[in-house]
Amino acid sequence: MSGLLTLRGASRAELEELLDFAQSFVGGSVIHRGGAGGTVTTVFFEPSTRTRLSFEKAAHHLGAHVMSFDAPKSSTAKDESFRDTILTLTAMGTDVFVIRHWLADAAELTAAWSGRPVVNAGVGKREHPTQTLTDALTLRQRFGHLDGLRVAIVGDVGNSRVARGHLAALPTLGVELTLVGPTPFFPAVDPWGVRKSTDLDSELGDMDVIYLLRIQKERGSSAGIPSERGYARRYGMNEERLSMLKPTSVIMHPGPINRGLEIDGVVAEGERSLILEQVANGVPVRMAVLSLALGERR
Amino acid sequence: MIVIRNARVLRSDRIEQSTVVIEGDTIQTVGEEPAVNGARVIDADGAWLGPGLVDLHVHFRDPGQTWKEDIETGSRAAAAGGYTAVVAMPNTQPPIDDGERARAVMERATAIGTLDLRAAGCLTRDRAGTEMADFDSMYSAGVRIFSDDGDAVPDAGLLRRIMMYLGDLPGAVVADHAEDRSLAGNGHLHDGVTAARHGIEGLPAVAEDVIVARDLELANATGSRIHVQHVSTANVVGLIRQARERGVKVTAEVTPHHLALEESALESLDPNLKMYPPLRDAEDREALAEALASGLIDAVATDHAPHATAEKDVPFEEAPRGVIGLETSAAVVSSALGRDQALFFDRMSVAPARIAGLDRQGIAVEPGSPANLVLFAPERRWTPGAFASKSQNSPFRGLELTGKVMTTIYEGRISHEDGSG
Numbered sequence: 001m002s003g004l005l006t007l008r009g010a011s012r013a014e015l016e017e018l019l020d021f022a023q024s025f026v027g028g029s030v031i032h033r034g035g036a037g038g039t040v041t042t043v044f045f046e047p048s049t050r051t052r053l054s055f056e057k058a059a060h061h062l063g064a065h066v067m068s069f070d071a072p073k074s075s076t077a078k079d080e081s082f083r084d085t086i087l088t089l090t091a092m093g094t095d096v097f098v099i100r101h102w103l104a105d106a107a108e109l110t111a112a113w114s115g116r117p118v119v120n121a122g123v124g125k126r127e128h129p130t131q132t133l134t135d136a137l138t139l140r141q142r143f144g145h146l147d148g149l150r151v152a153i154v155g156d157v158g159n160s161r162v163a164r165g166h167l168a169a170l171p172t173l174g175v176e177l178t179l180v181g182p183t184p185f186f187p188a189v190d191p192w193g194v195r196k197s198t199d200l201d202s203e204l205g206d207m208d209v210i211y212l213l214r215i216q217k218e219r220g221s222s223a224g225i226p227s228e229r230g231y232a233r234r235y236g237m238n239e240e241r242l243s244m245l246k247p248t249s250v251i252m253h254p255g256p257i258n259r260g261l262e263i264d265g266v267v268a269e270g271e272r273s274l275i276l277e278q279v280a281n282g283v284p285v286r287m288a289v290l291s292l293a294l295g296e297r298r
Numbered sequence: 299m300i301v302i303r304n305a306r307v308l309r310s311d312r313i314e315q316s317t318v319v320i321e322g323d324t325i326q327t328v329g330e331e332p333a334v335n336g337a338r339v340i341d342a343d344g345a346w347l348g349p350g351l352v353d354l355h356v357h358f359r360d361p362g363q364t365w366k367e368d369i370e371t372g373s374r375a376a377a378a379g380g381y382t383a384v385v386a387m388p389n390t391q392p393p394i395d396d397g398e399r400a401r402a403v404m405e406r407a408t409a410i411g412t413l414d415l416r417a418a419g420c421l422t423r424d425r426a427g428t429e430m431a432d433f434d435s436m437y438s439a440g441v442r443i444f445s446d447d448g449d450a451v452p453d454a455g456l457l458r459r460i461m462m463y464l465g466d467l468p469g470a471v472v473a474d475h476a477e478d479r480s481l482a483g484n485g486h487l488h489d490g491v492t493a494a495r496h497g498i499e500g501l502p503a504v505a506e507d508v509i510v511a512r513d514l515e516l517a518n519a520t521g522s523r524i525h526v527q528h529v530s531t532a533n534v535v536g537l538i539r540q541a542r543e544r545g546v547k548v549t550a551e552v553t554p555h556h557l558a559l560e561e562s563a564l565e566s567l568d569p570n571l572k573m574y575p576p577l578r579d580a581e582d583r584e585a586l587a588e589a590l591a592s593g594l595i596d597a598v599a600t601d602h603a604p605h606a607t608a609e610k611d612v613p614f615e616e617a618p619r620g621v622i623g624l625e626t627s628a629a630v631v632s633s634a635l636g637r638d639q640a641l642f643f644d645r646m647s648v649a650p651a652r653i654a655g656l657d658r659q660g661i662a663v664e665p666g667s668p669a670n671l672v673l674f675a676p677e678r679r680w681t682p683g684a685f686a687s688k689s690q691n692s693p694f695r696g697l698e699l700t701g702k703v704m705t706t707i708y709e710g711r712i713s714h715e716d717g718s719g
Contacts, residue, residue, distance in 0.1 A: 082613070103613045104496045105567045124615075125497030164497050187494035188502060 003096065003117030003293045005107045007129045007169035015136070015173055018288060022137050025061075025284035035062030035294040041094040043085065043110070044121070045071040045101040050255060050279055051121050051130070055098045058286035064294060067094065082106070083113055090114040096293040099123070117293040119286075125161050125219070131254055132165040134285045136173060138277050139209065142250060147174035152203050154180040154235055155213030155262055156221040158187045162254045163213060167192045178203060181235060184224030200235050204244040212237055212253045212262045228261055238264045242272060250274050299326075300707065301334055305342035305673060308349070308643050310662040318347060320669045323710040327665055338712075342673055345704055348643040350382025350413075350670040351628065352650040352659050354443070354551050355527060355599035357620070358384075358415075360403070362391025367604040367688045369403065372624075373412045375602070375687035377714035379624040380672035380703035383414040383651065383659045387447040388425070395420035397435025404440065412713040414670075416654060418443040421460055421472065427452050430460055437467050442655045445473035447527065450509045452479065454516065461522035469655045471549075473525040474513050476534070477574060481505035486615050488561040488576040496567065498615060501576050503531040510534045514541040514548060525653060526550040528601050530575035532585035539594055549653050551599035552586050554623055554630035555693050559583070563693075569610045569617035570691045573603065587634055590645055597650040600627050604689030622687050626694045628674055629701035637676050637701075647672075658709075669710040678702040680718065 007015065040059040044052055052068075059066045069089060082101070089097070090113070097118045099110045104124030111118040122128040140146055151170065157163040157179050170177060171194070178195040179186060180203055186196055197203050204210070215221045215231065225231045237251060251263070251273045259265045268275055300320040307316045307328060319326045319337075326332075358372035367375075369386075376384050386403060388394035394403060400417040407415030419436035421444050423429050433444070444464060451457040451474060464470040482505040487493050489500025510526055514537055517524035526538060529552050541548045561577045571577060589595040603620025610617050628646065635641050651660025658668040681698045684690070706714040 103615050104498050105614050108567075109613055126495075127497075158494075158497075161497060164495070188489045188500065189491055189494050191491040191495045 003111065004119045004129055004289050005111060006120065006127055007132060007165065008127070010169060010172065012172050012174070015169060018133060019137050019140060022133060022285045022288040025287040026281070035059060035064030035290060038064040038095040038294040039067060039093055040064045040096045040098060040290060040294070041067040041069065041089050042098040042121070043069045043089065043100070045082070045106070046122070048100055048122070050282060051100065054282035055121060055286050055290070058283050058290050061283070061287055062291055062294065064290070067092070086110050086113045090116060096290060119289055119293055122161050125159055125164065127165040127168060128161045129165050129169070130282070130285055130289055131162050132169050133289070134278055134281045135166065135211070135252060135254070136170065137281045137285055138252070138274055141277070142274060143208065148176065149174070149208045150176045150178070150206060151209040151211055152178045152180045152207045153211045153213065154200060156185045156215060156224065157181060157213070158185055159216055159219040159221055160213050167194065178207070182225060201241070201244065204241055205246065207245070208249055210237060210245070210249065210251050212251065214254065214256065215258055215261050232261050236260070236262055236264065237267050239266060242267055242270070245272070252278060255279065299332070299337035300710070300712070301332060301337045301339045302347060302673065303339065303341050304344060305347035306344060306639060307347045307663050308639060310664055313639055315344070318663060320707065320710055323669050325663060325665055325667045325669055328663060340673070340705060342704070343675070345673050345675040346639050346642070347663060347671060347673050348639070349647040349660050349662065350672050350706060350708065351380045351646045352654065352656060353381050353384040353600050353602070353624065354597055354650045354654060355447070356384045356386055356602040356624065357389070357604065358386045359604060360390060365688070366606055369406050369415065370410055371686065371688040373407060373410050373415065375622070375624045375685060377412050377706045377708070378686045378703065379626070380628045380674060380706050381413060381624060382670040382672070382706065382708045382713070383416070383654070383656050385416045385418050385443050385654050387445060388418050388420045389446070389448040393420050393425040394418070395423055395425065395431040397432065397439035400436050400441050401439045413708055414656060414659065416443070416656070417441055418445050418447070418473070420444065421446045421451055421474070422456070425449065428456070430456070430463065433463060433467065437470060442469050443471050443473050443525065445475060445527065447473070447475045450475050450477050450479070454512060457513070458516050458520060461516055461520040461524070465520055465522040471523045471525045471653065472517070473527050474509065475527055476506045476509040476513070478505045478508050481508065486572060487564050488578050490561045490579050492561050492564045501574065503533060503578060503582070506531055506575055507533045507537070510537050514538070514546055517541070517548060518544060518546045521547070523547045528553050528556070528575055528599065529586060529595060530556050530578050530582060532582045535585045535589045535594060542594070549597070550595045551597045551650070552590055552595045553601045554598060554627040554634070555621060556583065557587050557590065557598070557634040558630045559693060567614040569612065569614055570621060570695065571693050572614060572617050572619055573601070573621045574619045591635060591641065596645070597653060598627065598631050598645050599650065600624050604687055605691050606689055607691070610691045620691070622685065622689055622692050625685050625687065626682055626692060626699060628703050629699035630694065632674070632676050632701040633699070669707055671707040672703060673705040674701060675704050676701045
């Protein structure tokens with residue numbers, strides 16, 4: 001594979017193979033030095049904690065060097081500097097790019113400009129494929145399978161790269177997705193043909209997984225709802241709603257969480273929560289992806 | 299003298315294979331074999347001969363943005379596309395909002411002498427949407443089409459007064475750019491499947507629909523003529539139909555790209571497919587093609603909107619809106635209309651000339667008609683590569699098209715000849 005630009009269009013077999021490969025890195029039981037001597041450059045035009053750190057940790061585990069590029073804090077930096085940044089970092093000796101950007105086509109453009117494998121670490125509102133793989137791996141570990149799992153994605157789907165990434169790949173793995181939220185949070189048209197619900201309470205009893213999305217004030221989530229308090233009342237995951245779940249059901253969230261908004265603190269830290277497992281699985285997943293990308297360096 | 303032989307000639311009541319003789323700026327004879335001593339003889343090889351094409355909607359970027367296009371390169375592109383007349387939109391820098399500026403643009407085109415360029419004038423002063431532009435000076439300079447193209451007039455009260463005022467000036471037409479800013483938001487492509495999948499903010503069809511609905515009601519209330527620019531939605535087609543039935547004096551245009559392409563083409567996020575209004579879905583495209591064929595939409599207009607390669611070769615969301623169209627429209631439209639010669643010339647020449655009030659354009663090929671003509675080979679295949687336009691931002695670049703402009707004649711002089719043999 002040429003880096004990881006998208007999971008869209010990947011077959012079930014390809015996705016499962018990738019998950020198996022990621023699983024082989026869990027727990028550090030296997031020593032891989034497949035990245036030895038390579039250089040992974042992380043280019044983040046948007047702030048990130050867990051994604052960036054887990055990519056860098058993964059690269060270190062593989063024996064690769066890491067270069068980090070922090071975009072100017074202002075998101076008004078224009079495309080010229082984006083292109084120039086990629087050309088500069090390529091010339092400096094990058095083997096694999098890890099890119100996060102607010103533009104939907106940033107990963108493809110980076111690949112075209114650099115001629116290097118590119119790993120999409122979250123672009124625009126389009127996709128965050130390593131988050132999707134991380135969540136799929138976490139679910140597979142918990143339930144032993146993905147086929148037929150019923151997952152409700154709750155929140156501002158329209159503004160969420162995580163949700164779009166899940167929609168692009170999880171159904172291929174047999175997951176049954178339901179989108180839950182107020183109608184302004186759904187895209188005006190639905191390319192995926194998935195079930196939608198505006199009533200979380202009526203869904204809780206049927207779901208294996210409640211996947212909560214962050215209310216992203218920075219992406220204009222608040223334009224779709226009259227108030228955060230109102231949202232928390234209708235869609236916030238609290239103890240009362242927790243009690244309406246099946247005993248085997250779990251709570252997930254890609255982080256960072258807004259405590260008291262989409263999820264209460266006690267729920268996030270409770271025994272149903274897989275949030276920290278998600279974070280932990282981020283490293284082996286990124287090791288697998290980087291290992292494949294580094295394998296084809298010059 | 300120019301003699302064109304073996305052409306399929308669009309006459310006022312029929313189409314016939316014939317010979318046309320041009321003397322000076324006038325068609326001398328049709329169907330008679332002249333003595334050809336010294337005449338330029340063109341063998342049309344069965345190509346269509348009809349009145350030169352007329353484009354109600356081009357952007358020549360002159361004055362102010364002449365790195366994208368200027369009146370000379372725009373005129374050359376138009377001639378290459380078979381056009382003998384164009385209406386240039388006034389959103390230049392500075393905008394064309396008084397008679398002096400309008401006259402300056404038209405005089406420069408006259409000096410170049412390869413087509414009849416009519417300046418459109420702004421609806422509001424400085425295109426600012428707050429007060430009426432200087433209609434009287436523009437009208438006496440010859441401006442007939444008024445538009446703040448690129449922006450709708452946001453203030454309905456102002457637009458109503460404008461319609462009342464322009465309604466008093468014979469031949470004046472209000473042409474409003476249909477885009478409600480609050481609904482269009484920061485959109486980059488049609489708010490459809492492709493936008494949803496890519497997570498890029500969409501331009502909903504309703505942003506266009508609500509402005510057209512408002513404008514048609516205002517035209518109905520004031521009795522003014524209204525021309526709906528670049529229709530792109532099935533809903534707007536329905537609104538125009540209803541308005542016509544109620545007697546509203548409405549005309550409408552559609553672009554070649556909206557007839558030929560759909561939003562699914564944007565899967566690649568190619569900035570050369572980014573324009574306003576955006577490519578819509580299949581249902582919209584089919585409604586537009588049907589409406590053009592039936593005459594509900596009167597005319598094709600290219601909305602030729604040049605942007606330099608460096609401006610377009612950027613991430614999709616940062617690229618400016620607009621595509622060029624003058625040099626590919628004849629092929630695209632003749633294909634969309636099923637290669638019906640009479641229909642083609644009506645929608646591409648006769649109807650737009652009537653809307654713009656151009657008395658030497660859009661006239662069937664008869665003795666005594668002005669020699670503004672195009673020779674078009676409807677079956678010839680070609681692939682657009684380099685354009686005469688200063689800009690290359692065409693959605694059809696590299697795609698094989700059927701139908702090629704062979705010769706364009708403006709006022710009896712050849713303004714373009716196909717060089718591909």
